[in-house]
Amino acid sequence: MGLTSPALALLLGVTVAVLLAVILLGWGRLAGRGARRVALRAAVLCALQASVLSLVFVLVNNSLVFYSSWADLVGSDTGGGTVRAAAGGNSGTADPVVVLGTSAVTVPGVPRAGGRLERVEIHGALSGLAVPGRLFLPAGYGQGQRYPVIVVITDQVSNDSSPYGARRLAGAAAAQIAVGRLRPVILLFVAAGLSQSDQGCLDQPGGIQAQTFFAQDVPRVLQTAVGASTSASQWALLGDQSGGYCSLQLALDDSTVFSVAVAPRGSYTGPPGSSTAGGSPQLRRQDNLMWQLRHLPPQPLSVLFAGPGDAAGLGQAAGLAALARPPMRAASAGLGSGRWPLAPVLDWIGAALAAPAALAAAPRWAR
C-alpha cells in the first residue's frame, strides 16, 4: 500500500476509530489494578496515540507531498537523473548601439574638434526597448580606455536653445575638457519618460521597463560598446525639470550603478506627469522620494540641486536635502550665465566623480 494512497489514510482512520471504540467500551473491564490490566491499558493507549500520529502524518504528507513513497521516506531511493539541455541557446547578438549620424563638436577658440556627437539608438537587451538618444565622445576618444559617464535625462535633447540640449551641453563639456577643468567623459542623452504617459523611471508594473533600461541595459551597453567605466563611482545622472525626478529615483534605487545625481530644486513627492503606481497605494508611496529617504538607509551618493540664482538656496528641495545623511551628501549650485550655463555643474560632477567615497580598508579575509 502506497504511502500517499487514500487507502492507507482510510485504513489508519478505521484503526483509530476501532481503537477509540475499544477503549471507551472496554473502559470498565480494563480498570482493574493488576499489572496485566495496567499493561493492557498502556498498550491500547499507545496504539491509539501511534495510529492518530500516523494518520496526521499521512494526511499532512498527502496534502504537501514531502515524501512520495515508502522508499522516499526511509531514503532507500538512489540514483540521480541526467541533465538535459531543454531549450534556448544563443541568439544572434544585435548591435546594442546603432549610430544614425555623427557631427563634430566645436569649441570656440580651439582649432581641433572637441569631440563628436552621435545620433544613436540604444537597444536594451533586458527591457526590450530601443531608445533614441545622443552620445558625446570626447576629443581623443579611443577604445581600450575606460571613461566616466554622465547620463543626461531631458526632454530637451534636440533643442539647441536649451542648456540641457545635446548640442549645447556637449559643447560645454568639450569646452571644460579643453581647458582641463573636466576629465574626458562620455555623455549619453536620453529623453525623459520612455513612454508618453509616464515621466517616472521605474519599471511600469507589467509594462515599460524603464528602470531595467536605465540601471541594467544602459550600463551594459556603454560598458561593452564604448568603453564606459564599470565602477559606480564613475557614473553620474543629470536631469532637468523633466528628468530630475528620474535622476534622483534611479540614483536612490541603484546606488550600485550610479554615485552622482544632479536635479533641479524640486519637491520630488512624485514624478512629473503620471506615475507608474498603477492604482497601488504602496507603489505610489515609493514614488515619493522623501518617503524613500525616510524609510531606507542613506545611500553612498553625491546629489547636487542646480538651479538659477543663489548658489546656496535649495528652494523646494530643502526638505529632501535635509533628509540626506552620510554617506549621502547633498549640495546646491547656481547655474552660470553666458554660453555654457551648466559649466559649473559639469565641474562639480567632475569633482564628485574624481573623488569616490573613501573605501574602507579591505578586511583581513579579503586580502
Next chain:
Amino acid sequence: MGLDSGWFEILMIVAAVASVAGVVAAWPRITGRRATHLAARLGLIAGSQLLVIAAFLVCLNGYFGFYGSWTQLLGGASPPTVAAAATRPGAAGGGGGGRARPLVIDMTEPGPVPGGQVLPAEAPRYAAAAGLRPRGVAARGGPAAAPLGPGHPGPGLGGLSKRVSSSAAVVGRLLLVSMTGQRTGITARGDYVYLPPQYFQRAYAHARFPVVLALTGYPGASWSIVKRLALPSEAVRLVAAGRMPPAVYVMMNVSVVMPRDTECTNIPAGPQVESFFAQDVPRAIEQSFRVQHLASAWGLIGYSTGGYCAAKLAMLNPYQFRSAVSLAGYYVALRDNTTGNLYGGSFGYRHENDLGWRLAHLPAPPVSLLVTSSRVGEKTYPGTRAFLRLIHPPMRGYSLILAQGGHNFGSWQRELPQSLGWLGQRLTRPVPDQPPQVLLHG
C-alpha cells in the same frame, strides 16, 4: 524556552509520556456510566493525544529546522520593515559614514574535510553565537562568541582568532555570518559562508574565487544547507574529483523577515528582499572575501522557495548572476497566508514576479537555468515542464528529472552532484598564482 532548544524537545517528550502514564493511572477512577465520566475519559485521551502530537511536531521542527525561534514562528519581534531599518541604533552617527558593517563574522569553525567526515556534529555553537537559542547543547562560546544586538557590529573580521590554523588549508572554513544590506537595511543573521581549502593554500594566496549563493526553502534554516543538503561536503568531493572549481559558498535563509514568506520580492513600500539578495549580499561578500566580481563567477542554487528565488534573482539580474539551479522550485508568483500582499495590490507587479509571464512578455535574459523535479512524487513537475517550454534564446534551460522522489532533502541530495557539476562548468575558475606542476615528457 527556545523553540528549537534540546531542552524544550526533552520537556515536550517527557510531558507526552507523562500524560499517557497519567491516563493509565487515572483510568480506574472514572469508570462510572454518567455523561460527565464519559466526557472526562474523552477529555483525558484528547489532552494526552494533543501533547503527543505537539511533541512530535517540536521534534520534526528540530530535525528540519523550519522555525528557529518562537518569534520566527509567531512573529511579534520588532517587525523588520523598512521603517525599522532607517532608525536602527548606530545608524545615526559614528565613523565610516555611520553605517553598520555589511558583513560580520560571528563564529568560525573548521569545515568539511575531503574524507567525507566532516562537519561540527551539531549547530548549537553557531546558533548560540548568532544570538539564537542553543539547541541540544549549552553554548560553550568560542573565542568570537558574543550575542549580537540589532545594529551592534559585533566581533568583526579583525576580532577573529589571529591564527588561521593549517587545518583550514585542508578542510576549509565554515563561518557563521550576519549581513546588513547597505541598500535595503535588511539584516540577515545566522547564515553561513564556506571558504574552500584552496582559499587558504599558498598557491591560491592571491586568487579570487567564484561564488555560489545557496538559498533554503520556506520555512527553513541555513544550517539545513550545511547539514541536511550537505552542500559543502558535496562541493569538496566534486572539487577533488575535478568536476568543479573551488568556490566560496554563501548559504542563506531565504526568509529574511520571518515569519513572512517574501518570495524574494521587492515588496512595494516594504522590505526590498530582491535587492537585498541581488545587490546587498554580493557587495557584502565582495567587500569581505577574495571573490570575483563578474556575473560569470556568481551562481545560484536553491530548493523549493529557494529554487524560485534562484531562478528569479538570475532572470532579473543577469549581469549579477549568470547561472542558477532551481531544485524543485516553482515559477509562479505565489500569494498565500504566509506571504500576505507582496505586490502592492498591482496585477502588473505580480505578473512581473511570475517567471513564466516574464518569458512570455519580456525579452528572455541571457542566463542559464537548471530546473529539477521528479516525474512521480513532485507537485512541481507539471509547472516545471510548462516553464521549460517557455524558455527561449538567449536564455538556456536545462532539466534534471528524477523518476521518483518527493519534496525533501533525500531527493535534493540525489540531484546535488549533477546540479553542482553543471554549475561548476559555468563558473569562472580561480587562477592560482603558480600553475600546478606539469611533468613534461621529452
